[in-house]
Amino acid sequence: MNLPVNSNLERIYNLLPHGMERPITAKELEKITGISMRDVYSIINTLIMKYDIPVAGVRSGNQGYFIVTNEDERQLVLKPLMSHTAKMEQHIKKLANIPL
Numbered sequence: 001m002n003l004p005v006n007s008n009l010e011r012i013y014n015l016l017p018h019g020m021e022r023p024i025t026a027k028e029l030e031k032i033t034g035i036s037m038r039d040v041y042s043i044i045n046t047l048i049m050k051y052d053i054p055v056a057g058v059r060s061g062n063q064g065y066f067i068v069t070n071e072d073e074r075q076l077v078l079k080p081l082m083s084h085t086a087k088m089e090q091h092i093k094k095l096a097n098i099p100l
Contacts, residue, residue, distance in 0.1 A: 016067050024066070
């Protein structure tokens with residue numbers, strides 16, 4: 001992995017736990033680093049999309065972000081994402097077809 005040294009990307013990456021046992025919230029990342037939550041979200045997206053780092057978030061129970069370390073973790077975080085995406089697609093389709 002070739003993250004820019006001493007960058008905000010590297011700072012956030014180094015704080016992300018490996019495995020979902022103790023995820024860290026965006027709010028905690030903001031508090032520790034002083035990086036705004038908006039930028040934290042952007043950095044997490046960049047880690048995933050540009051650097052292929054499997055960062056995932058849990059929205060229920062023990063909430064927060066972590067680096068996926070095995071297939072079971074991957075499947076646990078993909079299921080709610082796929083469900084949310086399906087609901088958003090239904091919403092978009094419905095809104096696009098409501099007569100004005």
